[in-house]
Amino acid sequence: xxxxxxxxxxxxxxxxxxxxxxxxxxxxxxxxxxxxxxxxxxxxxxxxxxxxxxxxxxxxxxxxxxxxxxxxxxxxxxxxxxxxxxxxxxxxxxxxxxxxxxxxxxxxxxxxxxxxxxxxxxxxxxxxxxxxxxxxxxxxxxxxxxxxxxxxxxxxxxxxxxxxxxxxxxxxxxxxxxxxxxxxxxxxxxxxxxxxxxxxxxxxxxxxxxxxxxxxxxxxxxxxxxxxxxxxxxxxxxxxxxxxxxxxxxxxxxxxxxxxxxxxxxxxxxxxxxxxxxxxxxxxxxxxxxxxxxxxxxxxxxxxxxxxxxxxxxxxxxx
DNA sequence: CGACTTTGACCAGCGC
DNA sequence: GCGCTGGTCAAAGTCG
Numbered sequence: 001x002x003x004x005x006x007x008x009x010x011x012x013x014x015x016x017x018x019x020x021x022x023x024x025x026x027x028x029x030x031x032x033x034x035x036x037x038x039x040x041x042x043x044x045x046x047x048x049x050x051x052x053x054x055x056x057x058x059x060x061x062x063x064x065x066x067x068x069x070x071x072x073x074x075x076x077x078x079x080x081x082x083x084x085x086x087x088x089x090x091x092x093x094x095x096x097x098x099x100x101x102x103x104x105x106x107x108x109x110x111x112x113x114x115x116x117x118x119x120x121x122x123x124x125x126x127x128x129x130x131x132x133x134x135x136x137x138x139x140x141x142x143x144x145x146x147x148x149x150x151x152x153x154x155x156x157x158x159x160x161x162x163x164x165x166x167x168x169x170x171x172x173x174x175x176x177x178x179x180x181x182x183x184x185x186x187x188x189x190x191x192x193x194x195x196x197x198x199x200x201x202x203x204x205x206x207x208x209x210x211x212x213x214x215x216x217x218x219x220x221x222x223x224x225x226x227x228x229x230x231x232x233x234x235x236x237x238x239x240x241x242x243x244x245x246x247x248x249x250x251x252x253x254x255x256x257x258x259x260x261x262x263x264x265x266x267x268x269x270x271x272x273x274x275x276x277x278x279x280x281x282x283x284x285x286x287x288x289x290x291x292x293x294x295x296x297x298x299x300x301x302x303x304x305x306x307x308x309x310x311x312x313x314x315x316x317x318x319x
Numbered sequence: 320c321g322a323c324t325t326t327g328a329c330c331a332g333c334g335c
Numbered sequence: 336g337c338g339c340t341g342g343t344c345a346a347a348g349t350c351g
Contacts, residue, residue, distance in 0.1 A: 177323060179344075180342070181324090181325075181326075185340065197322085197323090206342090
């Protein structure tokens with residue numbers, strides 16, 4: 001954090017420290033022998049840095065998702081609420097560099113616990129739309145948000161994962177609108193910013209390529225979808241993108257025939273977890289979805305383990 | 320014509 | 336305080 005160099009090391013370490021992370025509980029590997037169709041997914045890892053904190057049985061997690069544990073498929077990184085953790089994915093972070101993701105590392109803080117500031121509003125997005133301002137003093141493009149001094153950026157749950165793909169923007173069944181693109185320091189590849197086009201859904205995602213391995217796309221999701229997959233895309237995208245093996249995985253997690261994208265799975269998992277706590281009286285949240293993603297009986301045993309680490313990172317504090 | 324992408328500018332946070 | 340960087344906005348352009 002003191003300088004940028006450690007940040008630069010992230011990508012190296014992200015991969016090189018796989019075993020290390022395993023030992024330190026910094027990385028979770030979800031494994032599957034199958035390759036993602038079209039993605040030619042290479043070793044990737046599920047890195048629930050936050051949830052792990054050295055207390056998570058990764059194998060259990062993998063098992064819970066119906067994954068075997070010899071080769072990894074996708075890297076997921078829970079970087080929720082931790083700027084460092086996020087940044088190291090974004091090529092700007094300092095968490096993953098020289099410092100392994102030990103329980104004491106900078107990645108260990110939890111926004112859900114410590115930063116649950118319950119201000120679920122999006123700080124930046126809550127900026128007054130310029131057009132709405134009466135004064136119309138549009139000398140500046142962006143009006144200043146009436147933000148209090150100590151107020152920190154809202155920290156949404158985040159997930160990052162790596163996918164080996166030639167396309168930057170992986171279809172995940174949701175509709176996204178690109179709202180920005182920035183060059184990333186020390187990386188020749190720009191980072192793209194997407195926002196879910198569904199109204200009231202503030203989910204965002206960043207997509208960038210690893211400069212270490214340009215074939216790897218790093219996707220970071222922020223927030224949780226509060227809606228279902230768009231009907232027009234639902235199924236098609238997932239079905240197109242995922243081979244039966246992957247769908248099996250999804251089915252396993254879903255306990256049903258519906259095909260789901262791993263990313264979606266990531267989001268549904270939180271929702272699933274959230275349901276018991278948050279769902280009451282929430283008419284807006286289509287939590288019937290949750291029923292679709294019940295963990296399979298086979299994984300029921302592991303669910304307890306999931307419960308151990310999921311809540312702190314996934315549970316969104318309901319106002 | 321609406322939805323989406325591109326792109327330059329602005330802002331906030333952080334380190335020095 | 337300054338500069339750097341990441342994140343976001345919104346006008347303009349593009350596409351179907």
